[in-house]
Amino acid sequence: MPSEFKKTCHIIGAGRVGKTLALLLSQQHTWRLSHIVSSSLSPSAVSAEVCRSVAQLPPADAVLLAVPDDAIETVALALADSPHFRAGTLAVHLSGAKTVAALAAVTERGGLAGSLHPVFAFADPVLAAANLAGSLCALETQDQRALALLTELAQILGLQPFTVLSEYKSRYHAALSAASNFSITLAGFARNLLSTIALPDDLAQRLVYRLMKQSIENLAALSPEQALTGPIVRGDTATVAAHLSAMTAEEQAFYRVLAQATAELAAGRLKMSEANCCEAKIQAAQAMRAVLRQQTE
Incomplete structure (x- = not known):
């Protein structure tokens, strides 16, 4: 890993949001995008290793769950049960509607939970990656350590973060x-x-x-x-x-x-x-x- 990288992260899911964030993370030198979990993404499409299962993910500082809202809890459980998951790992879902309660399986195993919701209409990954900078971004968490990591992640993505309390999320x-x-x-x-x-x-x-x-x-x-x-x-x-x-x-x-x-x-x-x-x-x-x-x- 190049010395300039401070943290390692993975992305689970390669839809429009997942691909956009993968493109942006590949263009900076603070967080290294290590792996992407996708059943269809070509390895040549991103500067990260593509795997087919959450269980194949190595340890990381943060894992972004770029999956549909209804799949967040299931994927969080798979992540928490994966062989290389470690305490202190930050799991981040990208839903504007779900709260961090959807990541309960992660926190029960010593992980950190947070939500990062870019206020942006993701229609095309390439266009989104080119135009996302400067957009507002809602952060939600109940842990100050997670908030510090979420804020850092938002900033390296070029976003302007603000916080939303869980009870007001819907x-x-x-x-x-x-x-x-x-x-x-x-x-x-x-x-x-x-x-x-x-x-x-x-x-x-x-x-x-x-x-x-x-x-x-x-x-x-x-x-x-x-x-x-x-x-x-x-x-x-x-x-x-x-x-x-x-x-x-x-x-x-x-x-x-x-x-x-x-x-x-x-x-x-x-x-x-x-x-x-x-x-x-x-x-x-x-x-x-x-x-x-x-x-x-």
């Missing part, structure tokens, strides 16, 4: 899932609306993407209430009614749910600035909520 992940997944669902809804008005597909794609991008960029400096634009926050009930009249019944149902939530957000903004807000705007917001309630009855 709510934390629900928020991130809503931000990531529901925005894609919303883009799909907008694209479907445009698909019926004879616009070229590439133009529809650009219309939706560019406007959503602008809105997201506004959130970098503004709260959701402050970043909100459009007919609902303006109290333009006639425009909203026109939207609904142009939609199918199924589209209307989805739009109304979003519009009602947006109206509540708009009301929050008006409440924050009520002293400086004209009565007409407050009444318009109330009228908007009334129209949406009528539409859903």
Whole structure:
């Protein structure tokens, strides 16, 4: 092992996240990526030895479990039962939803347990490895020794770590899932609306993407209430009614749910600035909520 390496680590699993972390760990000189457990990965694809079983892993300072959430407990048990597992080894799962309790088998055998969840959409390993640096990363553990190792690992991966308490893990992940997944669902809804008005597909794609991008960029400096634009926050009930009249019944149902939530957000903004807000705007917001309630009855 080159003298510059301070620690040795393994990765179990070679999906998109596992491959991304393997690429990044292979590019630095602090932690040596020794082995990857995968049933399909080619040894030539990474600068580490590929093995087919957890039981084949040699001792290491840390083992990253890049496996589906439902497999974490089973893999943790296999790791704890492996012949070369030693006390003090840090087992790290990468789930944003599961807590470190999923690694109980490891801690019962003297190991350390932690969770490292990069806040990033891993679509392609090569692209992810090129763009992951600077991303936020949630750390969760109940051990200070594990926290020090997790922080070091996050930093060598180019991540900005913060901690999340175990009891808030599900709510934390629900928020991130809503931000990531529901925005894609919303883009799909907008694209479907445009698909019926004879616009070229590439133009529809650009219309939706560019406007959503602008809105997201506004959130970098503004709260959701402050970043909100459009007919609902303006109290333009006639425009909203026109939207609904142009939609199918199924589209209307989805739009109304979003519009009602947006109206509540708009009301929050008006409440924050009520002293400086004209009565007409407050009444318009109330009228908007009334129209949406009528539409859903």
